Amino acid sequence: TIRHIFKTIFAASLQLQKKEEEASLLVSRKRHPEDTVVEVGPVRIGAGVPAVVAGPCSVESYEQTRAVAEALREEGLTLLRGGAFKPRTSPYDFQGLGFDGLKILREVADEFGLKVVSEILAPEDLEMALPYIDVVQIGARNMQNFALLKAAGHIDRPVLLKRGLSATIEEFKYAAEYILAHGNPNVILCERGIRTFERATRNTLDISAVPILKAETHLPVCVDVTHAAGRRDILLPLAKAALAAGADALMIEVHPQPEVALSDAQQQVNIPEFRAWLGEIRRMFGAVV
Amino acid sequence: TIRHIFKTIFAASLQLQKKEEEASLLVSRKRHPEDTVVEVGPVRIGAGVPAVVAGPCSVESYEQTRAVAEALREEGLTLLRGGAFKPRTSPYDFQGLGFDGLKILREVADEFGLKVVSEILAPEDLEMALPYIDVVQIGARNMQNFALLKAAGHIDRPVLLKRGLSATIEEFKYAAEYILAHGNPNVILCERGIRTFERATRNTLDISAVPILKAETHLPVCVDVTHAAGRRDILLPLAKAALAAGADALMIEVHPQPEVALSDAQQQVNIPEFRAWLGEIRRMFGAVV
Amino acid sequence: TIRHIFKTIFAASLQLQKKEEEASLLVSRKRHPEDTVVEVGPVRIGAGVPAVVAGPCSVESYEQTRAVAEALREEGLTLLRGGAFKPRTSPYDFQGLGFDGLKILREVADEFGLKVVSEILAPEDLEMALPYIDVVQIGARNMQNFALLKAAGHIDRPVLLKRGLSATIEEFKYAAEYILAHGNPNVILCERGIRTFERATRNTLDISAVPILKAETHLPVCVDVTHAAGRRDILLPLAKAALAAGADALMIEVHPQPEVALSDAQQQVNIPEFRAWLGEIRRMFGAVV
C-alpha cells in the first residue's frame, strides 16, 4: 500500500539521519580520524604500546596496597588501580574505605612513582577526590548515571568509562559522548564483559566490541579481563585475545593474598601469578607499560 | 577426593549463610510477613485495589500535562506521572524541563487533587525536588546508583524503584534493601521489562518477577507496561497479565498527542486510548485507584 | 552522501519486501483473518474455552500414567501429555521409554477417553508413532530441526510446536510456516519461556509473545507454565497471566509422586496440587477443557 511505502521511506530517512548523527558525534572517528592518546604521567594509552592497569579490587590497608604497588614498580608499570568507593550489590557488604582508601592509594603511588586509577560513585565526591586520583573510573553500574557523566565532563582528569552490564556498543559510545560533550576529551573505553545466559564465566567478554570501538571511535580501548572472566584460570588467554583484537590497555585485579580479600576473592591473582601473566603477555606482544 | 568434599561442604555452608542473610533482609517477607501498604494521599498501594500511575513520558508544557491530569481526575485516578529529569541515551536528546517541569507537575496536580510521581537522577536534586514530588521514582538505569539509593533512604517520601535492564530479581531486592536500610520503608518495586535477545518488544516483561517479588518481599509491586512493551498494541493484555499475576499497581504513559511527543512517541497512548484501556481493566478486575 | 542515500533506499525497500513477505505467510493473520481452531477429539483449541494439557514429564510406568489420566478424567479434561522420547542434555540421563511409553499413553488414554500429546524427536519415528499420538509435540530444542518440521507438515495430526530457547517470535512464526507450507494447517504455538540472564526461574516466560502471536498469526497459542517457571510455587500466577493475556491453552506437568520422578522432579506438581491449581483457574476464568 502507498501508506506503507511512505512510512518506510520515513523510517529510512530517520535511519539515515541517525547514521549521520552518529558520524557527527565527538567520539566518532569519522569526525576525528586520528587516535586519541590519553596521557597519564609517562604512559601514553592508545599510542601503540599496551598499557596494564593493575591493583587490588578494594584498597584494604596501606600494607596490602603497598605490596602490589611495589610489584608494579619492579615490573616497570605505572598504573595502579584500587577501589576505595565500592559499588556492592548488598548494603551489608564491605563498601570500601572511601577517602581513607584514596589517601592510601595516593601515598603509595607517590612513593613508587605510580599513577592512581580509582572509581568514583557520586558527582559530589568527584571534586574532593581529584587530589588523590589520576584517572577517574566510572563503573559499569554507573555507565548511564548521567549526572556523574556530566560531572566527569567538567574535570581535567582522564576518565576510564566501563561498559554497562547490558549496554549496547551504541549506548556505550553515547555515554562517552556525554563526557566529551561536557568538555573532557580524555576518555578510555573499557569493555568488561556483558551479561548473558552463560554462567561458566561471570560475564561474557564481548571481544568484538574491541575492533568495533576502535573503528567507530578515536578513543583508546581497555579490556578488564578480571571482571569479564570472574575466574583466574582464563585471564591469560583473554588478555592475549584482547591485545590481538586491538585493545590498547588491559586491566587486572591483583591482591597479595586473594584468599582473604574483602571482595572478589575468587577472581584476583596473587603477585607471583600476576608476574607470570605479565611475562606471558610480554613474550607474545613485547613491551607493556 | 577428600579436598573436594571439604570444598563442597564449604560452598554449601556459604550457600546456607546466603539464604539466611536473604531471609534477614529488611525487605524479606520472612522477617516481615505482613504486606507493606504505601500510602500516597488517598491511594493505598498494596492494599488490594489496583493502583494506576499514568501520565506523559516527559513533561513538555503546562497544557500538555493539564490535559492528562484532567483525564485522570475524570477517571477517578490520583497518581500522575511525568518526567522532568529525563535519562536519555544521547546528550543531544531532550533532557527534560528539570525543575520547571516539576513545578508544572505540582501546579497541575494541586489543581486536580492528584499526587506526583517523578524521576530524580542525582542525589543533589533530591532535597530540592521534595516540595514538588509525592513519590520519587528511581529509574532502571539508576537501580544500582548506590549514592542515589542511600539518599532516597533518608527522605520521608515513598520511592518507586524500577528494576534495572539486566538486574536479577535478587539484585533488585538488594537495591530496595539499600533504601530500607537507610531509613525509608516505603518502597514500591516496579518491574519494567528486562533486556533480552527478543526485539518484537522493547524489553521482555518478566511476568514471573511479580509473584516472586510478592512472595519473597512484603513490598508492593508495580508493572510498567509501557516500557516493557515499547509498543501500544499489547498494553492491554500486558496489564491484564500483570494484575492476574498479582501486581498491586500499573504504570502507563499517556500523552494528549503521542505523535508529537518529545520522547517515546511510539509507545505512549492518547487520552481516548487510555480511557478505553482503563475500561477494559475495570471490566476484568473491578475498581482501580 | 548520495551513495549512502541509495543504500538506505535499498535497505528500506528490502524492509518493505520483508514486511510484505511476512504478511503473505500462511501463518499470517493478514492472509487468514479468522482464528484457526485445532480440534482434538471433543476439544476445540482456539475456540474460546481454555484448554489444559496435563501429564507427567516422562512416562515411567502404566500405573504412574494411569493415576494422572484418572485425575484428568475426573476433572473433565481430555488432553494427556507424557514424554516417551525425552530430549536430555546428557546421554546418560533417562532417555524415555520410547515406543513402550507411547503404548502406555495410548492404552491409558483409550481407557479414560483422553487424547495423547507427546513429543517426537526424529522424522523417522513420526510415521510409526502416529497410531499412538493425537497431537505431535515438537520440542524447543527442535524448533529449527527443519527435517522434522517438514516431516510434520506431511502428517494428518495436529502439531504443538514449542518456541526455541533463544528463538525470536519471528523465527517461531517461520518455524510454524514450515509445517503449514508442507501441508499441515493444524499447528498450536507454545510459548515456554526463553533463555535470559535471570536464574530465579528456569526460563523467562515471554508473556508479550502471547498477544503478539495472537495478533500476527491465526494459530492457537498455548503457554507451558512448567518449563517457563521451573518451580512449582508460581505456576498459578503464570497460568492466570497467560490466560489474561489471551492464551488459548495451558500446559502443566503433573506426576503422582514428583519427588521420585525420573526427570524434572523439582517442577512437577502432584495430583492434589494440580486440582487446586485447576480450581483457581476455573474460579477466575470459568470452564476449561
Added chain:
Amino acid sequence: TIRHIFKTIFAASLQLQKKEEEASLLVSRKRHPEDTVVEVGPVRIGAGVPAVVAGPCSVESYEQTRAVAEALREEGLTLLRGGAFKPRTSPYDFQGLGFDGLKILREVADEFGLKVVSEILAPEDLEMALPYIDVVQIGARNMQNFALLKAAGHIDRPVLLKRGLSATIEEFKYAAEYILAHGNPNVILCERGIRTFERATRNTLDISAVPILKAETHLPVCVDVTHAAGRRDILLPLAKAALAAGADALMIEVHPQPEVALSDAQQQVNIPEFRAWLGEIRRMFGAVV
C-alpha cells in the same frame, strides 16, 4: 533450621556428584589428559598448527565452488567448506542444492586435493552423504538434535559440532558427549557466537569458551568468525583473538562474488579479501594449514 541444613547438604552432595560425573565424561580432559588430534587427510587439527576451514556459505554452482577451491590450493590449504543442505529460517529461502551440492564439492575437492566439510541436517541423509564428505558438520540449530548426534556417533568420519545459539558451555560438552558415547571419538568443537542483546554483531563471539573448552575437554576447538561477526570488517581481529586464546582452527566463509551470493551476502569475503586476511594471520601466527 535443621531441615534446611539437610537440604543444603543434599544439594551439596548432588553438586559433588555432578562434578564427578562431568570429570568422568568421555570428552573430559580429566579422563583423557592428552589432546585429541583429528586427522583430515594431511591436516592434523589440534596438533599445534592452526587449521583454516574456508569456502562459500552455500554451494551454488560448480564454477563458484571451483574458484574458491583453487584459491585454497594456491594458499596451501586443504579444508573446503560449503553448504549443500542449508538450515534456513524461512521455508521460502534457498534451501541449498542438497546431494547435487555435495557432488560438486566432492568433484572440486578431488580435483584440487582438498577435503570437504559440509553440514548434514537429518540422520537419514548421513549415510548417503558419506561418500562426498570428509568432515560432517552439525550446525548450531541442531546442537541438541539428539537423533542426529546419535547417528553421528556411528559414522567413521570426524564431526565438526557447532555450539547452539543459546547453549551453555556445559550443554555443548554434553552434546559432544552424545557423539563420543555412541562410538565416534573424532569431534571438533566449534564456537560460533551466542545470542545476546547486542546487535552490532550478528552473534556475540564467546571468546572465553575457547580456553574453557581447551581446559575441560581434550577435543580440538574451532572458531567460526563469520557467523560470530556477521560483518566482514572485524573478521581479522576476531581470528587473531581466537588463535591468541588458544583455538586450533578457524572457519571463514569465502565467495567469489559475495554481493550476488544466495545466502549470507553481507558477511562473506571475496577471494582477494580472504588472501589478505590469511596473510595477516600468517604474519602473526606463522604457518596455517
